[in-house]
Amino acid sequence: MSSTVVEPEKVTETKSRRNVVVSKMGSDHNFANMNNHDYAFNLLNMKVVLDGCGSGKHSEVGTRVFAQLFARKAKEYVEKGESINCDNFVEVVDSVFKKMLELCGDTSFIFQNFCFTILVCFELEDEFVVYSCGDGFIIKETEEGITFDELDDGEYPAYYIYNFIENKDALKDYKEGVSFKVAHFSKTEYTNVGVATDGLRFFENLLEVEKNKMMRFLHDGIGPGIEKLINRNNLQRNGMFHDDISICF
Secondary structure, three states, X not given: OXXXXXXXXXXXXXXXXXXXXXXXXXXXXXXXXXXXXXXXXXEOOEEEEXXXXXXXXXXXXXXXXXXXXXXXXXHHXXXXXXXXXXXXXXXXXXXXXXXXXXXXXXXXXXXXXXXXXXXXXXXXXXXXXXXXXXXXXXXXXXXXXXXXEEEOOOOOOOXXXXXXXXXXHHOOOOOOOOOOEEEEEEOOOOOEEEEEOHHHHHHHHXXXXXXHHHHHHHHHOOHHHHHHHHHHHHHHOOOOOXXXXXXXX
């Protein structure tokens, strides 16, 4: 796990801050005329990013179907006076994948459509809790600044759908299944926590002035500013963000 630290510029405090929800296509996908495989959404007290497998021909299908079914599940819970929380989150995810497999459970179809990483940050009264399955980043903010903690599974990311593939011989790795990693961040130390897909790694290639701008936008909750910054660097600096990037912070 690696960490990158850049202090945000001094800004005037505001009374309210909107969550950043950004999902932008990488320059390589744009050049190859491919869709954005990422998806990001903010739902109740959850910040969610999904990153489709690059070798999956239609992995953007999986990220979007999962997001819609997950949101429907959240609505069902709210209508019952309940909520998706740390106690039932894995159960809900299992139920969503089972619903997705009703569309098609063929192994080849699964590999082409349903392989994607999942990162979710719950904001609770006293802490932030991050559930992660696959590569990505945890974005953390303290009074000193903002840090990025990288989550890296190596050559083969852990995709939750592997738990539902009956023919384990079709898997190169994770034949015993995968599970969510859980990290806790106390609000006594952290003022905000969010998640991002692994496209955030290209932040390191930015000029220092652009890094500082992006940190300020994250701190202030200015999503459109981050989108313009990504667009500008992809157009003017030879496609700086090569991979799709999604942020929910």
